[in-house]
Amino acid sequence: MKKIITMPKLSANMESGLLVALCKQAGDEIKKGDVLFEVETEKVVSEIESDENGRLVTLYYKEGDNVKVDEIIAEIEIV
Amino acid sequence: MGRKLPEWLKVNYNKEAVDEVSHMMADLKLNTVCKEANCPNLGECYKKKTATFMILGSVCTRNCRFCNVSNGHATKVDPEEPMNLAQAVKKLNLTHVVITSVTRDDLPDGGAAHFAKTIEAVRNINPETTIEVLIPDLRGVHENLDIVINANPNVINHNVETVKYLYADVRPQADYERSLKVLQYIKEKAPHITSKTGIMVGLGETDEQVYEVMDDCLKVNCDIFTIGQYLRPSEQHIELKEYVTPEKFEEYKKVALEKGFKYVASGPLVRSSYKAGEATSIFK
Numbered sequence: 610m611k612k613i614i615t616m617p618k619l620s621a622n623m624e625s626g627l628l629v630a631l632c633k634q635a636g637d638e639i640k641k642g643d644v645l646f647e648v649e650t651e652k653v654v655s656e657i658e659s660d661e662n663g664r665l666v667t668l669y670y671k672e673g674d675n676v677k678v679d680e681i682i683a684e685i686e687i688v
Numbered sequence: 689m690g691r692k693l694p695e696w697l698k699v700n701y702n703k704e705a706v707d708e709v710s711h712m713m714a715d716l717k718l719n720t721v722c723k724e725a726n727c728p729n730l731g732e733c734y735k736k737k738t739a740t741f742m743i744l745g746s747v748c749t750r751n752c753r754f755c756n757v758s759n760g761h762a763t764k765v766d767p768e769e770p771m772n773l774a775q776a777v778k779k780l781n782l783t784h785v786v787i788t789s790v791t792r793d794d795l796p797d798g799g800a801a802h803f804a805k806t807i808e809a810v811r812n813i814n815p816e817t818t819i820e821v822l823i824p825d826l827r828g829v830h831e832n833l834d835i836v837i838n839a840n841p842n843v844i845n846h847n848v849e850t851v852k853y854l855y856a857d858v859r860p861q862a863d864y865e866r867s868l869k870v871l872q873y874i875k876e877k878a879p880h881i882t883s884k885t886g887i888m889v890g891l892g893e894t895d896e897q898v899y900e901v902m903d904d905c906l907k908v909n910c911d912i913f914t915i916g917q918y919l920r921p922s923e924q925h926i927e928l929k930e931y932v933t934p935e936k937f938e939e940y941k942k943v944a945l946e947k948g949f950k951y952v953a954s955g956p957l958v959r960s961s962y963k964a965g966e967a968t969s970i971f972k
Contacts, residue, residue, distance in 0.1 A: 647698070648701075654693055657703075660702070
């Protein structure tokens with residue numbers, strides 16, 4: 610089963626976040642709790658954790674991209 | 689576009705954990721300062737199933753220039769809030785709870801009686817939980833402060849927020865001396881209650897001004913002092929002048945302890961309620 614990972618709304622007034630680091634690449638195994646990517650907003654850089662075990666199938670953005678809230682960043686194949 | 693924040697301002701975020709706590713708060717019609725103030729530690733605290741509750745609504749009657757909480761006409765006080773909050777404390781199995789509020793200059797007692805009712809409700813169904821309240825200045829009125837003191841929380845925190853010289857810019861509707869007098873009155877009236885205060889740095893204050901705040905707070909026998917980095921919620925808020933380094937925070941901590949505080953939390957992401965239970969446990 611596939612699951613999409615979107616840009617989370619990290620605060621009430623957040624409209625987009627800067628993707629400052631991609632910690633997993635397409636094809637990488639992922640465990641629940643692994644950091645998938647880092648997002649910089651006004652106050653801090655947030656390490657976004659995976660809620661699933663699986664494999665990262667597709668990445669739709671690259672480091673340095675500004676991504677709107679709810680836009681799809683990655684797709685994971687859940688195991 | 690590249691990074692603009694220093695590498696030490698990094699936090700963890702787990703959506704599942706955040707959603708779980710957020711839904712519970714919404715179901716019980718409760719506000720948290722974590723969400724309303726856009727706290728950088730929300731992800732970490734919610735993951736640990738802890739939060740700082742914000743009572744008396746989500747609209748503040750003051751407009752401090754550092755704060756993300758909405759200001760304007762305050763909402764009606766919810767009489768169910770004390771019991772709902774007490775139930776949330778039970779559901780989260782909190783050993784220590786921090787309760788704060790918006791400032792309610794529109795209420796005759798500033799919301800003091802609602803604080804007292806909330807403390808009582810929490811204690812009734814969570815007798816083992818230590819209770820910390822982070823109060824506004826209640827206009828410095830002794831009768832208002834007495835209501836909170838008589839409810840006998842374990843800790844009363846009132847933040848001075850910044851150095852004296854920046855009050856006009858940062859807290860235009862507050863008064864440095866009044867905040868010190870609030871801390872003084874709490875300790876004089878109830879020496880057994882732990883008193884606590886804190887400041888933000890990065891607003892352009894000097895080391896000497898920071899040390900002066902420490903001295904002023906010690907003169908009124910304050911027990912706990914917290915120091916954290918001011919983080920600008922938006923471009924509409926007061927400008928951030930400097931990212932203070934972790935090493936400087938360590939230096940502030942060392943000086944504060946040498947000066948005589950019983951407990952000091954100092955770090956870029958320290959907030960007055962961050963890991964508050966750890967500080968309180970040493971006073972048990």
